[in-house]
Amino acid sequence: MGNTQASRCDDTSARAGEALRIDGSRLWDSLMRLAEIGATPKGGVCRLALTELDRQGRDFFVREAKAAGCTVRIDAIGNIFARRAGRNDSLPPVMTGSHIDTQPTGGKFDGNYGVLAGIEVLRTLNDHGIVTHAPLEVVVWTNEEGSRFVPVMMGSGAYIGEFELAGLLAQTDRDGILVGEALKAIGYEGSAPLGEGKPRAYFEAHIEQGPVLEANETTIGVVTGALGQRWYDVTVTGMEAHAGPTPMALRKDALLAAAELVGIVNRIALDHPPHGRGTVGCLSVHPDSRNVIPGRVSMTVDLRASDDGRLSAMHDDFLTRTQELATRHGVSIDVRQVVYFPPQPFDTDLVHAVRTGAAALGLSEMDVISGAGHDAVYLARVAPTAMIFVPCKDGISHNEIEDAKPQHLEAGANVLLHAMLDVANQPSSTSRR
Amino acid sequence: MGNTQASRCDDTSARAGEALRIDGSRLWDSLMRLAEIGATPKGGVCRLALTELDRQGRDFFVREAKAAGCTVRIDAIGNIFARRAGRNDSLPPVMTGSHIDTQPTGGKFDGNYGVLAGIEVLRTLNDHGIVTHAPLEVVVWTNEEGSRFVPVMMGSGAYIGEFELAGLLAQTDRDGILVGEALKAIGYEGSAPLGEGKPRAYFEAHIEQGPVLEANETTIGVVTGALGQRWYDVTVTGMEAHAGPTPMALRKDALLAAAELVGIVNRIALDHPPHGRGTVGCLSVHPDSRNVIPGRVSMTVDLRASDDGRLSAMHDDFLTRTQELATRHGVSIDVRQVVYFPPQPFDTDLVHAVRTGAAALGLSEMDVISGAGHDAVYLARVAPTAMIFVPCKDGISHNEIEDAKPQHLEAGANVLLHAMLDVANQPSSTSRR
Numbered sequence: 001m002g003n004t005q006a007s008r009c010d011d012t013s014a015r016a017g018e019a020l021r022i023d024g025s026r027l028w029d030s031l032m033r034l035a036e037i038g039a040t041p042k043g044g045v046c047r048l049a050l051t052e053l054d055r056q057g058r059d060f061f062v063r064e065a066k067a068a069g070c071t072v073r074i075d076a077i078g079n080i081f082a083r084r085a086g087r088n089d090s091l092p093p094v095m096t097g098s099h100i101d102t103q104p105t106g107g108k109f110d111g112n113y114g115v116l117a118g119i120e121v122l123r124t125l126n127d128h129g130i131v132t133h134a135p136l137e138v139v140v141w142t143n144e145e146g147s148r149f150v151p152v153m154m155g156s157g158a159y160i161g162e163f164e165l166a167g168l169l170a171q172t173d174r175d176g177i178l179v180g181e182a183l184k185a186i187g188y189e190g191s192a193p194l195g196e197g198k199p200r201a202y203f204e205a206h207i208e209q210g211p212v213l214e215a216n217e218t219t220i221g222v223v224t225g226a227l228g229q230r231w232y233d234v235t236v237t238g239m240e241a242h243a244g245p246t247p248m249a250l251r252k253d254a255l256l257a258a259a260e261l262v263g264i265v266n267r268i269a270l271d272h273p274p275h276g277r278g279t280v281g282c283l284s285v286h287p288d289s290r291n292v293i294p295g296r297v298s299m300t301v302d303l304r305a306s307d308d309g310r311l312s313a314m315h316d317d318f319l320t321r322t323q324e325l326a327t328r329h330g331v332s333i334d335v336r337q338v339v340y341f342p343p344q345p346f347d348t349d350l351v352h353a354v355r356t357g358a359a360a361l362g363l364s365e366m367d368v369i370s371g372a373g374h375d376a377v378y379l380a381r382v383a384p385t386a387m388i389f390v391p392c393k394d395g396i397s398h399n400e401i402e403d404a405k406p407q408h409l410e411a412g413a414n415v416l417l418h419a420m421l422d423v424a425n426q427p428s429s430t431s432r433r
Numbered sequence: 434m435g436n437t438q439a440s441r442c443d444d445t446s447a448r449a450g451e452a453l454r455i456d457g458s459r460l461w462d463s464l465m466r467l468a469e470i471g472a473t474p475k476g477g478v479c480r481l482a483l484t485e486l487d488r489q490g491r492d493f494f495v496r497e498a499k500a501a502g503c504t505v506r507i508d509a510i511g512n513i514f515a516r517r518a519g520r521n522d523s524l525p526p527v528m529t530g531s532h533i534d535t536q537p538t539g540g541k542f543d544g545n546y547g548v549l550a551g552i553e554v555l556r557t558l559n560d561h562g563i564v565t566h567a568p569l570e571v572v573v574w575t576n577e578e579g580s581r582f583v584p585v586m587m588g589s590g591a592y593i594g595e596f597e598l599a600g601l602l603a604q605t606d607r608d609g610i611l612v613g614e615a616l617k618a619i620g621y622e623g624s625a626p627l628g629e630g631k632p633r634a635y636f637e638a639h640i641e642q643g644p645v646l647e648a649n650e651t652t653i654g655v656v657t658g659a660l661g662q663r664w665y666d667v668t669v670t671g672m673e674a675h676a677g678p679t680p681m682a683l684r685k686d687a688l689l690a691a692a693e694l695v696g697i698v699n700r701i702a703l704d705h706p707p708h709g710r711g712t713v714g715c716l717s718v719h720p721d722s723r724n725v726i727p728g729r730v731s732m733t734v735d736l737r738a739s740d741d742g743r744l745s746a747m748h749d750d751f752l753t754r755t756q757e758l759a760t761r762h763g764v765s766i767d768v769r770q771v772v773y774f775p776p777q778p779f780d781t782d783l784v785h786a787v788r789t790g791a792a793a794l795g796l797s798e799m800d801v802i803s804g805a806g807h808d809a810v811y812l813a814r815v816a817p818t819a820m821i822f823v824p825c826k827d828g829i830s831h832n833e834i835e836d837a838k839p840q841h842l843e844a845g846a847n848v849l850l851h852a853m854l855d856v857a858n859q860p861s862s863t864s865r866r
Contacts, residue, residue: 210678227677231723242830243712243735244660244804245643248702250828255713256699262692269681279676280688281723283716290664290714290733291805292831300723302676371677372724395683397675398725 020128022417024410027120031409034060034100034116035108044400045108049101049143049154050078050179055186057100061115061140068122070138074190076165077158078142078183081192084122086135086424094132094424095199095383096121096416097139098206098375099155103147107402109207109392109409115140117205117413121420132424134200141375142188148173149182156375159195160382198383201350201423204376205388205416207404211395212368219411220358221368221389224351226377227275227304228311228343234261234322238331240287240295251293255285257329258297264321265301268314275306275369276314301335306369307343344377347384350419354386357418363411388415453561455850457843460553464842467493467533467549468541477833478541482534482576482587483511483612488619490533494548494573501555503571507623509598510591511575511616514625517555519568519857527565527857528632528816529554529849530572531639531808532588536580540835542640542825542842548573550638550846554853565857567633574808575621581606582615589808592628593815631816634783634856637809638821638849640837644828645801652844653791654801654822657784659810660708660737661744661776667694667755671764673720673728684726688718690762691730697754698734701747708739708802709747734768739802740776777810780817783852787819790851796844821848 037056038047047053058080062072065082073081083093098114118138125132141159146152149171157163169180183189208214213221238254262280269278279302286296303318305311319335326333358365368389370377379385390412393403470489471480480486491513495505498515506514516526531547551571558565574592579585582604590596602613616622641647646654671687695713702711712735719729736751738744752768759766791798801822803810812818823845826836 208678209675210680211674211683212678212680215683229677240832241644241828242642242805243710243714244662244737244806245641245645245830246710246804246828247643247645247707248699248710250644250648253699253712255695255716259692259695259713262688263696266681266686266689274680277676277679277681279686279724279726280692281676281718281725281727282721283688283718283727284721285714285716288715288717291712291735292714293712294714294716302724304677371679372675373677395674395679397678399673 020124020417022120022124022410022413024406026123027116027409027413028406030064030116030119031108031112034112038102040105040400042400044402045102045106046104047100047102048104048148049145050148050182050186052186054101055188058140058186058188061100064119065138068119068126070122073192074188075159075192075196076190076194077155077168078188078190079155079159080140080188082138084136086132088133089135091134092198092200093135093137094201094420095137095139096203096205096420097141098204099141099144101143101145103145103398105400106145107397107399109402109404110209110397111144113207113404113409114205117409117416120413121417124417132421133426134424136420136424137199144375149179153373153375153378156378160378161195162378165194200383202376202379202383202385203350203388203416203419204374205390205412206374207392207397208368208389208395209372209392209397213366213389213391214393214395216366218364218366219390219408220363220365220415222351222355222358222365223346223370223387223389224367225306225343225345226370226373227277227306228308229339229341229373230303230311230315230337231339232301233336233338234299234301235334236261236297236331238295238329241293243291243293246293252330253293254297254331255294257325257331257333258283258299260325261299261322264325265318268303268317272305272310272314276310277304277371278302304371305343311343341373341377344380346380346386350384350386350423353419353422354388354415357415357422361411361414361418363415386419388412453557453850455553455557455843455846457839459556460549460842460846461839463497463549463552464541464545467545471535473538473833475833477835478535478539479537480533480535481537481581482578483581483615483619485619487534488621491573491619491621494533497552498571501552501559503555506625507621508592508625508629509623509627510588510601511621511623512588512592513573513621515571517569519565521566522568524567525631525633526568526570527634527853528570528572529636529638529853530574531637532574532577534576534578536578536831538833539578540830540832542835542837543642543830544577546640546837546842547638550849553846554850557850565854567857569853569857570632577808582612586806586808586811589811593811594628595811598627633816635809635812635816635818636783636821636849636852637807638823638845639807640825640830641801641822641828642805642825642830646799646822646824647826647828649799651797651799652823652841653796653798653848655784655788655791655798656779656803656820656822657800658739658776658778659803659806660710660739661741662772662774662806663736663744663748663770664772665734666769666771667732667734668767669694669730669764671728671762674726676724676726679726685763686726687730687764688727690758690764690766691716691732693758694732694755697758698736698751701736701750705738705743705747709743710737710804711735737804738776744776774806774810777813779813779819783817783819783856786852786855787821787848790855791848794844794847794851796848819852821845
């Protein structure tokens, strides 16, 4: 009886495979309902990690997951795993997910889409009575944004062992509230052991958060990996002086040197096309007085590249040119690297599955690289991983005006559905790495 | 009798002229006593305009002036005039002075030196029983710094009619306290009509607040005039976007454009040597997040030049290059001029008197131009005016570590003494303009 049932499901899956589609309006409806929790007047969402609004969002997810027949477990950092049993339920699951915390002025889709696309995949399988060989899991990772508590990607980082739990629980927000306290307060300090049950594969659907797909009028971004990142804190120290009486030749203007450094950071990125990135996001001037030559400038530098050789070359070039600049301007420049993420290629087979899946569904697709960090970048260190990008309007994210088209969100979820089905129905003996 | 007395004084003045010197240690002692009022732990002074500390400083000045035999009057904006009668007391006075308000982290000498050098001149004349033909006045101008209340140079500006009194009295500090209220609270809302009794000449001794005299190992700066100034508020608007996913070619980085503008401002000043100045003192980035390409930058620009033709050329060049930059970067740049002070040459005869006076005293001297604004710059619009600069350590002012050498301060006061004597003893019929 068990075998017969299993065979029928396999047959169903194989036969339905070509035609199987998620329900785009149901997905959109779920996104809009979740977006009501923490909705802002400008159409965005403010649902910071581990707040009462985050609890409401998590409760919404748990209700939807249970309605889709899942069992739910929560681990010690508050990651939520919704599990749909497989025929061979002892197999590692095929996992998908993302996060539901947002930036203070965040949008409706960043993170939320990946989570609710996963739920929609499960509902679709339910609709068609399909049971997969391996179990499926949809996960909500805690505090991906890092807006309230650092580090970013806290839940997935804890899951893969990048961070010690005790240290994370002791992190505080600006009001001194501990992560551990906040988890307890919202009832999401779970008992499932951290890092348990690594998946056989991890997929994450996400809005692109960049302008490339839109610029290329392409629906599906086949994400081949994530850029490596090096972040720096830079302090330029010159000599504060009165802007009027100090002749140009006798100045040590920290901002003049810092401004040239902004140009150098840009130049270094341009020297490493097509994926090199260089950004100065923060810059503050001391004393910041209209008629005082700045004596000190603090700034951040963010360099990214697709392979570690290039990233190292950019790093070296940055340090060399910074010191040359300091000498030329008679200022001192202190450079401290504060973050290093190596480039993270995704799993070749899974990436191929996303690419061919999109093509089979008749969707336009192109290879892209993730410039931003995602929970998937951590997961790729412990499991075969791939991501599916869909366009977002004007490439804008982390913003209340973040927007995406229903048909693109539907298309991405369909690609996710078929990619998950493919892997979940593969014989468990296949080693994927 | 009156005539005999007058003749004797004239003779005394003429005979004592060469040998007459102020008392350097008495001047230094006065400076140190005034510096105790609002003294900061780092050796500076915080005595903001129209505060209780300012009242204490004013009271100190009034006591010293009265001890030197002066009558004191106060006008409607709180300017304090200490008058030493002349033999012909109906003549316009020869005036000197400066201010005693400081920056929040100000020094001991900025302003205070000019006021107390004036008092020391009067004491020296008393010591030698010298009465001048025209009366002498030492003035404390209200709120030169503009740190607590805008505009800067409020008292001297009101005196020459640059500002309406009612508008000034209604200006508020950050706590909403009115200038009028603050004046009343410290008891320095005077009854003397504003702008009454314009001087026949105005001198102001001041620390240089720049590095030129020190760099040239020169004691006396003969100030030929003040640079003209044009100040601007500039806003650069690009497109805020995520630093990771946004390729370099698709960016509109407001900070990258602003950084180039900082370089352009510097270049424009270098193109107009030796007195051209270009400074960006304030710059702030929005949203100022490490991994977000800046969407907006607000900055100030300060251009200065010694003649109005050059200042206009710099202005035109700035506007032209700004618009070219905006086009090239695909950003918009809004430029608003917020301040215009035309260059202010000082009185040729008085400047000459300072120069020859310094030489006669055996002091090294050089012509300099005032890059900063001073009360003297306003006074020059209504009376023959000159300034005397002395070196300050490392050219640093508006800073608690502001420092000056006693012998330089003494030398400057001696130049002031002889310049004032010369003018005050000239026949009143001489038209100086």
